Amino acid sequence: MLLDDLLRRVVKLGSLTLIDPKGRSYHYGEPANDSTVVVRLNGALTPWRIALNPKLAVGEAFMDGRLVLERGSIYDFLETVVRNLGPQGELPFQAAQRGWEKLMRWWxxxxxxxxxxxxxxxxxxxxxxxxxxxxxxxxxxxxxxxxxxxxxxxxxxxxxxxxxxxxxxxxxxxxxxxxxxxxxxxxxxxxxxxxxxxxxxxxxxxxxxxxxxxxxxxxxxxxxxxxxxxxxxxxxxxxxxxxxxxxxxxxxxxxxxxxxxxxxxxxxxxxxxxxxxxxxxxxxxxxxxxxxxxxxxxxxxxxxxxxxxxxxxxxxxxxxxxxxxxxxxxxxxxxxxxxxxxxxxxxxxxxxxxxxxxxxxxxxxxxxxxxxxxxxxxxxxxxxxxxxxxxxxxxxxxxxxxxxxxxxxxxxxxx
Known part of the structure; x- marks a missing residue:
């Protein structure tokens, strides 16, 4: 799963557990504890959408009930991920996407x-x-x-x-x-x-x-x-x-x-x-x-x-x-x-x-x-x-x- 690979490369600080649409669990960062953020994804395409366009798809999945917080809040989830991304907040493969957004910036x-x-x-x-x-x-x-x-x-x-x-x-x-x-x-x-x-x-x-x-x-x-x-x-x-x-x-x-x-x-x-x-x-x-x-x-x-x-x-x-x-x-x-x-x-x-x-x-x-x-x-x-x-x-x-x-x-x- 592309999203699993990305989160494994990114999340080192904090503790995050992801449950995919098939019910399989993935853990990232520090060992699981009482403050671990637990997220469940619903819908077969949701993990792909989030992996390919997180700045839009995470919010839409949360709005639509396809991203559900089973422990913690959406703020806890976002903070856990963002703290690991650094000040630019970009995933490694998003350079091309970022370039397109800059081209469209004027419009x-x-x-x-x-x-x-x-x-x-x-x-x-x-x-x-x-x-x-x-x-x-x-x-x-x-x-x-x-x-x-x-x-x-x-x-x-x-x-x-x-x-x-x-x-x-x-x-x-x-x-x-x-x-x-x-x-x-x-x-x-x-x-x-x-x-x-x-x-x-x-x-x-x-x-x-x-x-x-x-x-x-x-x-x-x-x-x-x-x-x-x-x-x-x-x-x-x-x-x-x-x-x-x-x-x-x-x-x-x-x-x-x-x-x-x-x-x-x-x-x-x-x-x-x-x-x-x-x-x-x-x-x-x-x-x-x-x-x-x-x-x-x-x-x-x-x-x-x-x-x-x-x-x-x-x-x-x-x-x-x-x-x-x-x-x-x-x-x-x-x-x-x-x-x-x-x-x-x-x-x-x-x-x-x-x-x-x-x-x-x-x-x-x-x-x-x-x-x-x-x-x-x-x-x-x-x-x-x-x-x-x-x-x-x-x-x-x-x-x-x-x-x-x-x-x-x-x-x-x-x-």
């Missing part, structure tokens, strides 16, 4: 306006009650910031907003643009805590409706507005621009348009802060499972792909921070919350969807722990002297904001 990331809108709705216009099940009370769907190991998810998401606000160096009355505003939590925080006016734009009709409602309920509709708009169509200029978790949907073919747009929309003395997932191992491709089922058109960039475009746009990169394991911890919180709410998620969709979502969260967490994914925050200006020349002001501003923040208001759950 997979081609996101003209119509495609970008359709692809965003694929993920973000799901039933809003799904996100209520696992996100924090402010419905932040991006990497949180964990100052200490015992920080709760709610505290970490608040700390993320505070961390970003400090880097923007805001002053009351400034006009702020948020590209990709989600459900509005960051925009509302900036307006309420920092006294600024915010325009949040999104391509998700579901998120737009909820964000708009939240601003009205908080009495901030006069200072925070939300629009369905592509950043390429927006006019005007802003004192500050912030974008959190949106850049992953841009695609390499559109990086020039994105940063030229930031330059065009930013005032001469303005500051922009781009918060995005990144990959530390250099340019790559989006795993086929994620591309097919979760984020069509999405791509996690390497900084080596981003920085040349920033340089050509005429923007100064005044600060870059790499958040390494913060997203792994965020995803762990999301995964555990989702599993605790499984029955409710199943009433919204079905068992297959729930397994797909669990796989997405588990695979993402493993990727941040073992496959070189991280988050970067790039601070940009047009002029060299716009900001202080040391980073002390960031910490001072975070401390100040922590002292004036209003008590958190629970997010009004989707009806």
């Amino acid at each position: 997979h990331q081609f996101n003209p306006e119509a495609a970008a809108s359709r692809r965003v709705r694929h993920h973000y216009d799901l039933d809003g009650r799904l996100y209520d099940l696992f996100l924090d009370t402010d419905k932040q769907y991006s990497c949180a910031y964990f100052p200490t190991p015992d920080t709760t998810l709610e505290q970490a998401q608040l700390a993320k907003k505070r961390h970003i606000a400090a880097k923007l160096r805001l002053k009351p009355g400034m006009k702020v643009l948020e590209i990709g505003c989600g459900w509005g939590g960051l925009a509302l925080y900036l307006a309420e805590t920092c006294g600024v006016e915010v325009l949040g734009i999104t391509l998700s009709h579901e998120q737009h409706a909820i964000a708009k409602r939240r601003a009205e309920e908080r009495g901030l509709a006069d200072r925070v507005t939300f629009e369905i708009c592509d950043y390429r169509k927006l006019a005007g200029q802003f004192d500050r621009i912030v974008s959190v978790g949106m850049f992953e949907h841009v695609g390499v073919p559109h990086y020039a348009a994105y940063f030229n747009g930031v330059h065009r929309l930013l005032k001469d003395d303005g500051v922009a802060l781009i918060h995005s997932i990144g990959r530390s191992e250099g340019p790559g491709t989006t795993p086929s499972f994620i591309r097919k089922y979760i984020f069509p058109g999405g791509y996690i960039p390497a900084l080596s792909e981003v920085m040349p475009t920033i340089e050509r746009s005429g923007l100064w990169t005044t600060d870059i921070e790499i958040l390494r394991l913060h997203y792994a911890e965020t995803l762990k919180h999301w995964r555990m919350r989702f599993l605790a709410q499984w029955d409710k998620a199943r009433t919204l969709y079905d068992e297959r969807f729930c397994r797909m979502w669990e796989f997405y969260l588990a695979a993402s967490e493993v990727t941040f722990r073992h496959w070189g994914h991280m988050v970067f925050q790039a601070q940009l200006t047009k002029q060299i002297g716009t900001l202080p020349i040391t980073r002390d002001y960031m910490l001072e501003e975070e401390q100040r904001l922590a002292g004036i923040e209003k008590p958190a208001r629970p997010f009004a759950k989707t009806a």
Whole structure:
């Protein structure tokens, strides 16, 4: 069996037992013990599919019930295998497949306006009650910031907003643009805590409706507005621009348009802060499972792909921070919350969807722990002297904001 040969060559750390469709058992890695992950495969073709295209077939087999965990979870199985594959995460025979994916990379990331809108709705216009099940009370769907190991998810998401606000160096009355505003939590925080006016734009009709409602309920509709708009169509200029978790949907073919747009929309003395997932191992491709089922058109960039475009746009990169394991911890919180709410998620969709979502969260967490994914925050200006020349002001501003923040208001759950 090809899969047996591959696993025998790969799995040296950890303990894994595989039961094939005929009931035969194979063991890999360290001797079997109470923590051994036990996987049963159903369907005669399942082992072949997984061996030939693991990045798609493992997730599909789990979704369809053809890969069943008899001991441990899908996270345990993925971590056992991924820890043994190294940072590139490739099996020896996959060089040709990897080459083909790189050839198709441009097409997979081609996101003209119509495609970008359709692809965003694929993920973000799901039933809003799904996100209520696992996100924090402010419905932040991006990497949180964990100052200490015992920080709760709610505290970490608040700390993320505070961390970003400090880097923007805001002053009351400034006009702020948020590209990709989600459900509005960051925009509302900036307006309420920092006294600024915010325009949040999104391509998700579901998120737009909820964000708009939240601003009205908080009495901030006069200072925070939300629009369905592509950043390429927006006019005007802003004192500050912030974008959190949106850049992953841009695609390499559109990086020039994105940063030229930031330059065009930013005032001469303005500051922009781009918060995005990144990959530390250099340019790559989006795993086929994620591309097919979760984020069509999405791509996690390497900084080596981003920085040349920033340089050509005429923007100064005044600060870059790499958040390494913060997203792994965020995803762990999301995964555990989702599993605790499984029955409710199943009433919204079905068992297959729930397994797909669990796989997405588990695979993402493993990727941040073992496959070189991280988050970067790039601070940009047009002029060299716009900001202080040391980073002390960031910490001072975070401390100040922590002292004036209003008590958190629970997010009004989707009806």
